[in-house]
Amino acid sequence: MTTDDAGERTDVRAWGDGRRLTLADVAAAAGVSIKTASRALGGEPNVADATRGRVRAAAATLGFTMNSAASQLRRGTAVRTVGLVVGDLANPFYMGLATGVEHALREHGLQLTMASSDEDAAAERAIVEDLVHRRADGILLVSTLDDHAELRSVGDRGVPLVLVDRAPSGLDADAVVIDxxxxxxxxxxxxxxxxxxxxxxxxxxxxxxxxxxxxxxxxxxxxxxxxxxxxxxxxxxxxxxxxxxxxxxxxxxxxxxxxxxxxxxxxxxxxxxxxxxxxxxxxxxxxxxxxxxxxxxxxxxxxADTADLGREAVDALLRRREGEHAPATRAVPATLVPRGSGERPPR
The missing domain is CATH 3.40.50.2300 (Response regulator)
Incomplete structure (x- = not known):
């Protein structure tokens, strides 16, 4: 996904059933991928004229319009952010994770926005929806949901998603977990x-x-x-x-x-x-x-080294933004460190 993709995800209009109109709808109507639709509407090169015309016609028919976030990103005036949603901000595990994420994002000119769901599904849904609405460049999610099928709409609206620490269920998605x-x-x-x-x-x-x-x-x-x-x-x-x-x-x-x-x-x-x-x-x-x-x-x-877990998650996110490869789960090794308490013999 290019930088411009992050701002060209969804229009505020809705279908008759109340569902929000998305870039995925335009792509489907034009018979192209979401990435191609984004490039065509964003005026990027390397898109065939016929394809660009077909995408624009589909957008016009559906009533999909570009949003201002895309032009802001092209001018370099918008802050590019990635959201990290964890279960508990007070848990040192997540602070180590956030450190690895932030350092890795900084190398790519991205900033970190962090929030906690407190292991509450409703809170998680609200946070994720807000990040999508604000055109985040990606979401790293430690999900509290039992079934992740509902998160499919995040990718459909053009926001790259990587699950962290918890493997996906009911959804083909990139994930970075501990072994x-x-x-x-x-x-x-x-x-x-x-x-x-x-x-x-x-x-x-x-x-x-x-x-x-x-x-x-x-x-x-x-x-x-x-x-x-x-x-x-x-x-x-x-x-x-x-x-x-x-x-x-x-x-x-x-x-x-x-x-x-x-x-x-x-x-x-x-x-x-x-x-x-x-x-x-x-x-x-x-x-x-x-x-x-x-x-x-x-x-x-x-x-596992939680900072390494964070860096791996960012790497997965960047790869998801750049292409349409098959989702994959990466397991970070867990290492046993003996310090005395575990080596006590039975009494």
């Missing part, structure tokens, strides 16, 4: 190799794709080691550090407490650390997601 399966498997295999047999799983909201993947990998790793899954050792839905702390305290109070605990994200790990505060001999602990104080606290973690 949750390999990371979780490595953590559980490490526990088993040290003789642990009662290994607990404490996770965030069950509906979040990374949490589902990490739990499935935990169960598969136990099965591969010949260990049963004890439902009493599985906690899901610990969405805050405080909730996770309470959950881990409950695990420690069991008649047969776990000798090892796997926490499925950084917030849950912080809760586990708090729960271990007054425990003389705490269980082994490995948490998913690296965090800033892990070295100082001696907490073993498995995870």
């Amino acid at each position: 949750n399966v390999a990371g979780t498997t490595a953590a559980i295999a490490g526990f088993v190799a040290r003789g642990h047999r009662r290994i607990a799983f404490v996770g965030d909201l069950e509906r979040l794709p990374p949490q589902r993947e990490r739990h499935a990998a935990y169960a598969a790793a136990l099965a591969a080691s010949g260990l049963p899954i004890d439902a009493a050792l599985v906690v899901r839905g610990a969405h805050s550090a405080a909730t996770a702390e309470a959950a881990v305290r409950d695990l420690l109070a069991l008649d047969e407490p776990p000798t090892a605990v796997f926490t499925a994200n950084n917030r849950v790990t912080i809760g586990a650390i708090a729960a271990f505060r007054d425990v003389a001999h705490p269980p082994a602990l490995v948490g998913f997601d690296h965090f800033e104080l892990a070295d100082a606290l001696g907490i073993s973690t498995v995870g």
Whole structure:
């Protein structure tokens, strides 16, 4: 997609059914791609005269008109922005992601706009719609939706979309995710190799794709080691550090407490650390997601470089803007970093 494409996405008019008229409608009527329609209406070279005439005729018939954002971009007077929508601005994971995104965008003359959905689907929809309406040059989305089919309209209106950290469902879209399966498997295999047999799983909201993947990998790793899954050792839905702390305290109070605990994200790990505060001999602990104080606290973690995740997401977005390649999902490796807590033997 060219720079001008970002401003030529949709007219304020609507069809009779109330649906907003889009550049995709013009492209379909003219029998060309969205990219070709954008170039034809934007007066760009390398478009055949016959094709340009057909696109303009379709636009005139439908009542589609150019918007001012396109001419502003051509004159260099508009700020070119990419929206990053995350689940929680207070979570350090997303701050690391944003750092990688911002540095990568800066290299291409793009600026970052960031917003949080607070893991609320309605909020996410409103933010995405606003970014499309404001002609963002692209959207990087950590989506809270279970089904992403409704996001198809974002691309139809000419805005490149890349899903980050959570793979697409019901939508062919570019995505950059963490290799949750390999990371979780490595953590559980490490526990088993040290003789642990009662290994607990404490996770965030069950509906979040990374949490589902990490739990499935935990169960598969136990099965591969010949260990049963004890439902009493599985906690899901610990969405805050405080909730996770309470959950881990409950695990420690069991008649047969776990000798090892796997926490499925950084917030849950912080809760586990708090729960271990007054425990003389705490269980082994490995948490998913690296965090800033892990070295100082001696907490073993498995995870990806979040800044690298951000850079990969920008690279995917730029490739989507420049061409019409088939959507692809890129998995960033998750690395296990032993710092002491995960290497404790069972007692």
